[in-house]
Amino acid sequence: MTGQVRIVIADAHPLMREGLKATLERFPDMTVVAEAGDGYAAVLAAATHGPDVIILESTLPRLDGYETIVRLRAQNPHLRILVSLNASETFEIQELVQAGANGILARNTPASEFVTAIRALADGGAYFSNALVLSLLNRAERKGGGQVNMFGLTTRELEILRQIGSGFSNKDIARRLDLSVRTVETHRLNIRKKTNATRFKDLLEIARRLGPDRGAPVPTGAVDATLTMMM
Secondary structure (H helix, E strand, C coil): CCCCEEEEEECCCHHHHHHHHHHHCCCCCEEEEEEECCHHHHHHHHHHHCCCEEEEECCCCCCCHHHHHHHHHHHCCCCEEEEEECHHHHHHHHHHHHHCCCEEEECCCCHHHHHHHHHHHHCCCCEECHHHHHHHHHHHHHHCCCCECCCCECHHHHHHHHHHHCCCCHHHHHHHHCCCHHHHHHHHHHHHHHHCCCCHHHHHHHHHHHCCCCCCCCCCCHHHHHHHHHC
């Protein structure tokens, strides 16, 4: 997007708000237009100041993160919502994404990654903390469930996503999984909808974070070539 990214910081801890605000306002493309210390204040601040992005603590008082997101999304479908989450709360990620979160970071994430995430969301993309994604993926793998990770991807969708991350084309994936190319394209569209990956770069980043297709030979240069084609 062009111009400054307007940001609301909603966090119950004043030191967290002050530190994040000081960091973000060092960048000329960002401005913090309001702060909030609880869920109700976050919804009011978003309605009053019309931010592009709101950074939302998952455990806000008075109105929890899930309910706050639901209200923010109903109030403004175009608002980009970035949730800061404690590493121990990874079980909540799927619910937060279903409520309408566009990105999730661990609360102890370096400030530089908050900047990267905000820019990605402001540009219409999605962003998920590597540490949280890996933690949730490891937990899902230990349980051996058919429905996998916070995006609600099926086993087949996860399989296709990992092969995308390994650099395989739709035709290659169709051949490897004994599917039609059209079926792979449909799965790929569903994956992009579930992950909020509006750009191919975001889809590729999510695929890389989830890890490559195990046992699959990675075609040399295929990822970069595919990325170049889709940009």
